[in-house]
Amino acid sequence: MKKEEVPQDESSLSKANIKEVVYAVDKDGKYGKALSSGWEAKTIALNESLDLIEEQLQETIQKIKEGELSPIAFYMESQRMDVVVLSGYVGIWQWRVKRHLKAKIFKKLGEKTLKKYAEAFEISLEELKNPKI
Amino acid sequence: MKINFEHNQSAHCENGVVSNLLNYNGLQVSEPMVFGIASGVFFIYIPFVKVNFAPMFSFRPVPGFIFSRVSKRLGFKIKRHKFKSKEKAQQVLDAELSKNNPVGLQVGVYNLTYFPDEYRFHFNAHNLVVYGKDGDNYLISDPVMQDVTTLSAKELEKVRFAKGPFAPNGHIYYPTELPNQIDLKKAITKGIKQAYRHMLAPVPVVGYRGIRYVAKRIRKWPDKIGVKKTNHYLGQLVRMQEEIGTGGGGFRFIFAAFLQEASVIMENPRLAELSEEMTAIGDQWRDFAIDASRLYKNRSRETDAYNKIADKLDAIGLAEKAFFLDLKKAIK
Numbered sequence: 399m400k401k402e403e404v405p406q407d408e409s410s411l412s413k414a415n416i417k418e419v420v421y422a423v424d425k426d427g428k429y430g431k432a433l434s435s436g437w438e439a440k441t442i443a444l445n446e447s448l449d450l451i452e453e454q455l456q457e458t459i460q461k462i463k464e465g466e467l468s469p470i471a472f473y474m475e476s477q478r479m480d481v482v483v484l485s486g487y488v489g490i491w492q493w494r495v496k497r498h499l500k501a502k503i504f505k506k507l508g509e510k511t512l513k514k515y516a517e518a519f520e521i522s523l524e525e526l527k528n529p530k531i
Numbered sequence: 532m533k534i535n536f537e538h539n540q541s542a543h544c545e546n547g548v549v550s551n552l553l554n555y556n557g558l559q560v561s562e563p564m565v566f567g568i569a570s571g572v573f574f575i576y577i578p579f580v581k582v583n584f585a586p587m588f589s590f591r592p593v594p595g596f597i598f599s600r601v602s603k604r605l606g607f608k609i610k611r612h613k614f615k616s617k618e619k620a621q622q623v624l625d626a627e628l629s630k631n632n633p634v635g636l637q638v639g640v641y642n643l644t645y646f647p648d649e650y651r652f653h654f655n656a657h658n659l660v661v662y663g664k665d666g667d668n669y670l671i672s673d674p675v676m677q678d679v680t681t682l683s684a685k686e687l688e689k690v691r692f693a694k695g696p697f698a699p700n701g702h703i704y705y706p707t708e709l710p711n712q713i714d715l716k717k718a719i720t721k722g723i724k725q726a727y728r729h730m731l732a733p734v735p736v737v738g739y740r741g742i743r744y745v746a747k748r749i750r751k752w753p754d755k756i757g758v759k760k761t762n763h764y765l766g767q768l769v770r771m772q773e774e775i776g777t778g779g780g781g782f783r784f785i786f787a788a789f790l791q792e793a794s795v796i797m798e799n800p801r802l803a804e805l806s807e808e809m810t811a812i813g814d815q816w817r818d819f820a821i822d823a824s825r826l827y828k829n830r831s832r833e834t835d836a837y838n839k840i841a842d843k844l845d846a847i848g849l850a851e852k853a854f855f856l857d858l859k860k861a862i863k
Contacts, residue, residue: 413647418775419541420784421785429563429791431540434779440770440820442766442824443824444649446766447770454584478653479695483695
């Protein structure tokens, strides 16, 4: 990549006033650092991935409304976690976390367990029980 | 309290932390040099590990390898601590700072307040340097950022104790016992040798074979898993290749920069020629990314489009094979 070819497209980085370092050659073929504000090709890739997360979240919301999944699934996904990450934050085994994603099991959970989830998501118990979805 | 630490923005966080910490300790080593000595150039495809609903592709070694390989090859030691207790983690950090010792920290990205929202994922192998404390605020040198920044004690504790895969557990590290003289030539040779060994490894999912294997899969994916999933998988590949921290082209440009620098130190003009070849390969990777992004933007349904992009990736695999065989000859 030549220095004058370093892409300067708009991206989520440029919106936050961040530029990233890439390596490129100057006219004499010498390597050095160059700053890039973003590149359309990778912005497309990133947006594709974010769209998928959003799509997944909408599906989950639907399933919560239908009484299949618990609010834990909603907060987990909206904070971009999966069962492995959430299990780490609440200090509960993964297989138990998986169970807690079901609406039926969620209803039977005690205050102590619910509190762990509320703390991990940094929300109140009230918000955990009645998510605004 | 502020340590007189020089912040240099870098492409990749781990290279950057290593390079900046060594510079502070009187050892001038550039980011590409760190990357090359650590044999940072790599490729692996792990189909059974799913990240964000897509298989894992990686253009770099496992986090942490860069620092440990550099320390081994340049002959210095690293002191590392991990903690169960958050209080203890902060005490040790404060103690090192008061000794005028800037330290590297492994942190989770999700709660880094200065990152844009789109980049906040639960990725726990990010690295930064703490070089001082001002009241309740820690002075932060994050190598991928242009300027230094700060985090409150609470914010720093949160990212040091992020949870999930690669959980940092407060991981703090710094170089100790730096040698008076380093043998850069020997370190470079070792770095290059391991790089071509890995890239030419007789393992189907590693190195140039891994790249060609993925090319083969791309031809089958549209029929097997559908166009939508195929596009998502390609998106994942492009993100791993080009995302912040790679220096562009799946780290290939950093490696080319390393070869150019190494050519002078080793007095080996062949390495400079190979640097140019690696630049051309990096450009091929960029080309591939453009084509892939067009595919999922236009939601193309013709399978021929996937064959074409697979051809391109296969050509990259073959180019890397030829390149690393030449590199092997050049270093003898």
